[in-house]
Amino acid sequence: MSAFWTSYIAALVVINLVGCVLLIYFTGRSRPGDAKAEDTSHTWDGDLTEYNKPMPKWWVNLFYITIVFSVGYLIYYPGVGSFAGIGGWSSVGQHDVEQAENEARVAPLFAQFASVAIPQLAADAKALSLGQSVFANNCAMCHGSDARGSRGFPNLTDNTWNWGGNPDDILHTVLNGRQAAMPPFGAVLGSDQAIAEVSVYVQSLSGMRADPALAAAGRARFEGVCAACHGVDGKGNPMLGAPNLADDVWLYGSDLASIREGIIKGRNGMMPPHEPIIGADRARLVSAYVYSLSQGRGAQASGH
Numbered sequence: 172m173s174a175f176w177t178s179y180i181a182a183l184v185v186i187n188l189v190g191c192v193l194l195i196y197f198t199g200r201s202r203p204g205d206a207k208a209e210d211t212s213h214t215w216d217g218d219l220t221e222y223n224k225p226m227p228k229w230w231v232n233l234f235y236i237t238i239v240f241s242v243g244y245l246i247y248y249p250g251v252g253s254f255a256g257i258g259g260w261s262s263v264g265q266h267d268v269e270q271a272e273n274e275a276r277v278a279p280l281f282a283q284f285a286s287v288a289i290p291q292l293a294a295d296a297k298a299l300s301l302g303q304s305v306f307a308n309n310c311a312m313c314h315g316s317d318a319r320g321s322r323g324f325p326n327l328t329d330n331t332w333n334w335g336g337n338p339d340d341i342l343h344t345v346l347n348g349r350q351a352a353m354p355p356f357g358a359v360l361g362s363d364q365a366i367a368e369v370s371v372y373v374q375s376l377s378g379m380r381a382d383p384a385l386a387a388a389g390r391a392r393f394e395g396v397c398a399a400c401h402g403v404d405g406k407g408n409p410m411l412g413a414p415n416l417a418d419d420v421w422l423y424g425s426d427l428a429s430i431r432e433g434i435i436k437g438r439n440g441m442m443p444p445h446e447p448i449i450g451a452d453r454a455r456l457v458s459a460y461v462y463s464l465s466q467g468r469g470a471q472a473s474g475h
Contacts, residue, residue: 177252184251188238195234199225274450281452289338292459293466302460305453309445310461318464322423323440328464331420335409336465342458346451348444351412357435359396369393370430376405376417379425 213221245251247258255261284298292298307316313324320326325333334340334349360366372389375381394403400413407415414422423429423438446454 172253177254180252181254184245188241191238192235195231199231278452281450281456284456285452287455289342289455289459289462292456293338293463295459298456299460299463302456302458302463305449305457306460309449310457313442318461325422326420327461329420330465331415331418332465333407333409333412333414333422336462338458338462340409341462342455344442345454345458345461346444346446349412349440349442351438351440353400353413353433353438355435355437356396360392360434365392366431366434369397369434370427373397373405373416373430374425374427377419377421377425 246256248256248260250256281301284292284295284301287295287298292302306314306318310318314320314327315324318327325331330336332340333351334344356369357366360369368385368389369392370389371381371385372387372393375386375389393401393405397405400411401407401416402413405416407413414420419425421429422440423433445457449457
């Protein structure tokens with residue numbers, strides 16, 4: 172926080188505290204012309220009388236005690252700009268302490284599977300149940316609770332893998348994340364006609380009906396620009412994360428507009444590394460769960 176905002180917030184806090192003191196002090200004082208406490212003002216129903224009695228001293232002193240407590244609180248805890256407080260407390264610090272305590276309690280539960288191979292974990296009902304819970308808490312927001320993904324987020328229940336679907340590949344993905352990097356090719360291809368030809372050819376690779384003349388023209392352009400990553404046959408390269416364009420699985424859509432958009436603007440999907448988030452033991456369990464889904468065992472083991 173900058174010095175300006177620190178000073179601004181500190182000034183607001185001081186003004187409010189001083190304002191509270193002055194408000195209590197001046198509203199509690201008797202002023203010339205005020206009615207005496209025992210004087211009556213209004214009377215209703217013959218015997219209900221309004222008096223001008225001040226608040227009891229003990230009541231007023233409670234307000235002052237509250238203000239003193241507030242000052243002490245703001246000295247001990249952070250609350251005045253960037254001043255951290257003499258107590259050294261912070262919400263981040265408390266979170267870290269509580270997280271470490273919780274991790275220590277559950278660590279043995281996950282550690283028992285640390286040396287078990289992922290294919291074995293994928294056949295263990297208890298390990299799959301734990302892996303599913305890790306998936307639900309950390310992966311479902313992108314891939315869906317059923318792991319079938321959505322536009323831009325891959326389906327994990329099939330056998331189509333941009334980066335490889337063997338246990339080691341999946342674990343590497345979970346631990347270290349993946350960064351897709353298809354650069355924009357609109358300027359490289361140079362014209363709307365060229366982009367249209369390549370788009371139609373890409374559609375033809377997966378067996379969709381396409382204009383033969385446009386596809387034929389697009390093939391030469393594809394082999395000169397796109398084959399470096401996707402291969403001459405368009406079947407992709409798991410080493411680069413380049414998807415197979417010759418199947419019927421499309422991460423961003425198979426319609427012509429979506430393909431054109433990918434060619435013109437590129438694609439930059441990113442899965443963050445999860446080892447810093449969930450640790451190695453949980454990563455192994457969730458990798459086993461994902462692997463089991465692609466092998467057709469996860470749904471059965473989890474009761475779905």
